Amino acid sequence: MPIIITGAAGFVGRVLVRRLLDRGAEIVALDSSTAALADHPALRKVAGDIASPAVRAEALRDGCNALIHLATVPGGAAEADPAASRRINVDAMYDLLLDACAAAFRPRIVFASSIAALGDPLPGDGVDDTTPLAPRMVYGGHKAMMEVAVAMMHHRRGIDGVSVRLPAILARPKGPSGMKSAFLSDLFHALRSGTPFVCPVSPEATIWALSVTVAAANLEHALTVDTAAMPATRVVTLPAQRIATGTLAAEIARQCGVSSALVGYRLDAALEAAFGRLPPLATPAADRAGFTHDGDVATLVARALDAIAHD
Amino acid sequence: MPIIITGAAGFVGRVLVRRLLDRGAEIVALDSSTAALADHPALRKVAGDIASPAVRAEALRDGCNALIHLATVPGGAAEADPAASRRINVDAMYDLLLDACAAAFRPRIVFASSIAALGDPLPGDGVDDTTPLAPRMVYGGHKAMMEVAVAMMHHRRGIDGVSVRLPAILARPKGPSGMKSAFLSDLFHALRSGTPFVCPVSPEATIWALSVTVAAANLEHALTVDTAAMPATRVVTLPAQRIATGTLAAEIARQCGVSSALVGYRLDAALEAAFGRLPPLATPAADRAGFTHDGDVATLVARALDAIAHD
Numbered sequence: 001m002p003i004i005i006t007g008a009a010g011f012v013g014r015v016l017v018r019r020l021l022d023r024g025a026e027i028v029a030l031d032s033s034t035a036a037l038a039d040h041p042a043l044r045k046v047a048g049d050i051a052s053p054a055v056r057a058e059a060l061r062d063g064c065n066a067l068i069h070l071a072t073v074p075g076g077a078a079e080a081d082p083a084a085s086r087r088i089n090v091d092a093m094y095d096l097l098l099d100a101c102a103a104a105f106r107p108r109i110v111f112a113s114s115i116a117a118l119g120d121p122l123p124g125d126g127v128d129d130t131t132p133l134a135p136r137m138v139y140g141g142h143k144a145m146m147e148v149a150v151a152m153m154h155h156r157r158g159i160d161g162v163s164v165r166l167p168a169i170l171a172r173p174k175g176p177s178g179m180k181s182a183f184l185s186d187l188f189h190a191l192r193s194g195t196p197f198v199c200p201v202s203p204e205a206t207i208w209a210l211s212v213t214v215a216a217a218n219l220e221h222a223l224t225v226d227t228a229a230m231p232a233t234r235v236v237t238l239p240a241q242r243i244a245t246g247t248l249a250a251e252i253a254r255q256c257g258v259s260s261a262l263v264g265y266r267l268d269a270a271l272e273a274a275f276g277r278l279p280p281l282a283t284p285a286a287d288r289a290g291f292t293h294d295g296d297v298a299t300l301v302a303r304a305l306d307a308i309a310h311d
Numbered sequence: 312m313p314i315i316i317t318g319a320a321g322f323v324g325r326v327l328v329r330r331l332l333d334r335g336a337e338i339v340a341l342d343s344s345t346a347a348l349a350d351h352p353a354l355r356k357v358a359g360d361i362a363s364p365a366v367r368a369e370a371l372r373d374g375c376n377a378l379i380h381l382a383t384v385p386g387g388a389a390e391a392d393p394a395a396s397r398r399i400n401v402d403a404m405y406d407l408l409l410d411a412c413a414a415a416f417r418p419r420i421v422f423a424s425s426i427a428a429l430g431d432p433l434p435g436d437g438v439d440d441t442t443p444l445a446p447r448m449v450y451g452g453h454k455a456m457m458e459v460a461v462a463m464m465h466h467r468r469g470i471d472g473v474s475v476r477l478p479a480i481l482a483r484p485k486g487p488s489g490m491k492s493a494f495l496s497d498l499f500h501a502l503r504s505g506t507p508f509v510c511p512v513s514p515e516a517t518i519w520a521l522s523v524t525v526a527a528a529n530l531e532h533a534l535t536v537d538t539a540a541m542p543a544t545r546v547v548t549l550p551a552q553r554i555a556t557g558t559l560a561a562e563i564a565r566q567c568g569v570s571s572a573l574v575g576y577r578l579d580a581a582l583e584a585a586f587g588r589l590p591p592l593a594t595p596a597a598d599r600a601g602f603t604h605d606g607d608v609a610t611l612v613a614r615a616l617d618a619i620a621h622d
Contacts, residue, residue, distance in 0.1 A: 086405070094397070119462075119466060119543070130441055132542060132543055132544040133459065133462065133544060134462055134466055134543035134544055134545075135459065135462060135463045135466065136463065136466035136467055137463075137467075138463070138467075140463070141459060141460065141462070141463025141464075141467075142463075144459045144462075144463070145456045145457075145459045145460060146456075148444065148446065148452060148455045148456045148459060149452065149456060151430075151444065151445055151446060151452070151455075152446045152447065152448075152449070152451070152452025152453075152455070153452075155430060155445055155446065155447035156447055156448075156449075156452075231443060232430070232443050232445035233443040233444060233445060234445075
């Protein structure tokens with residue numbers, strides 16, 4: 001039976017599809033447009049709106065042992081259009097979970113949630129697996145609601161659910177992403193092309209980050225992680241490096257052979273508050289379950305630059 | 312401006328409406344039927360489906376400073392018809408929250424959630440404010456999802472949200488309630504009328520309980536509790552007494568002047584698992600915020616019997 005990936009033509013989806021095809025997997029790729037995906041004999045593309053029952057039925061046509069749900073109205077777009085976020089991030093996902101329950105016996109469902117579920121500002125002394133959820137953005141609120149739906153359907157034995165909260169993923173391709181944290185990726189593109197960049201958060205601003213390579217590896221791991229290794233909530237915050245923006249900029253500049261003086265700073269107070277105050281992060285549940293981060297800043301930056309070069 | 316109460320004609324709603332009218336409050340009572348509510352000059356009744364925008368608009372006609380949301384598809388009914396639970400317990404409530412955001416500046420919204428949000432079986436060594444949510448019943452899953460929605464809309468400053476998780480409330484009137492825990496109330500009715508009762512859980516089965524009197528007092532307290540006294544999740548598990556069914560039966564029999572030998576036991580394994588294994592409960596967040604339980608078993612039973620006599 002194939003692995004179904006929703007949002008497969010997106011930034012993370014494309015890397016994940018390539019990775020799983022390289023492993024010999026059979027993939028069904030569902031997205032609103034699948035034009036960005038290269039043809040492959042083991043890849044079946046389904047283009048359409050995930051809110052459409054017919055589109056979901058076409059994606060689940062050959063059964064559903066495993067599904068990775070990446071499709072989402074992203075954070076900035078959700079904040080601009082909360083009704084669209086409700087329609088896709090809550091209602092369509094709930095319908096998809098019901099469809100998956102009906103299509104197979106306890107399929108493994110991997111849900112790409114977000115650290116936005118935790119809310120902001122976060123407790124200054126640090127975040128761990130006991131930090132209570134206090135979402136403020138529509139995106140994070142809807143992700144947190146659906147983490148609960150995944151847990152409920154898991155405990156009802158309809159699905160075998162695994163939710164993973166993604167941090168900032170580096171580096172996105174150029175162009176609009178609908179993600180409020182996209183400025184982090186823009187920093188890579190600017191330094192790579194040797195052009196000046198005005199960063200909207202301070203050099204001291206701290207982020208949690210993963211390369212897209214390791215994000216995809218963690219999603220692949222979530223497909224096969226022992227169900228007993230997951231907490232009762234069925235959700236883990238993924239391991240991530242906590243990095244100051246200035247440190248990140250300096251390492252990108254070093255690897256690109258340009259001066260980090262290309263980066264200027266002009267603070268956007270809302271962005272600094274929402275994305276620049278991330279406290280120390282401990283992820284013992286994810287660590288125990290075998291999820292990982294890039295290890296060090298140089299490796300993360302090298303992988304992020306490599307992802308840009310190969311997208 | 313009036314206080315709006317949804318589900319106002321239900322078991323807890325009726326006690327709460329009487330209590331608030333006695334305080335001199337102006338009340339709008341919304342329910343599918345409001346026939347069970349006595350007329351009162353300060354009471355405006357709105358009968359209709361809470362999923363209807365027109366019905367909600369009629370209820371919010373005079374603004375909305377404060378709203379207590381009791382309306383729900385109850386646990387047993389939700390389990391029998393998950394789509395109805397989704398329609399009322401998730402979708403209609405979400406719409407109601409949006410309506411409330413639009414009708415007033417940060418109205419206080421009190422959401423009657425349930426200990427079912429915690430899931431079952433619960434950790435044997437006890438439950439406190441850090442116990443992760445792992446709902447298994449549709450009812451509890453939907454309540455947990457909407458606790459998150461309340462928290463999100465609170466942190467967005469659309470509402471001033473307070474969710475309270477209700478334990479078993481004693482004692483319900485006779486007749487079908489749609490609640491799986493209704494056997495606890497049936498125990499009161501049987502002993503009060505001196506008739507034998509077959510209890511579907513063991514005498515050692517432990518429950519968490521509040522009298523309907525104290526449940527209503529806690530909901531009233533939630534209307535005015537200092538917003539800073541609530542945790543960031545905006546939800547507290549209400550204080551409750553942990554009582555063995557046999558102890559409860561003996562106290563009811565004593566106060567009713569009948570023999571506790573009227574009670575026989577024939578276990579329903581599913582009920583025993585879902586409602587008879589409640590571990591020790593600590594509710595420090597609710598305690599700090601001024602919520603209370605009945606204090607001792609005799610007081611709880613006396614109040615529950617009084618509620619039956621006056622319903």
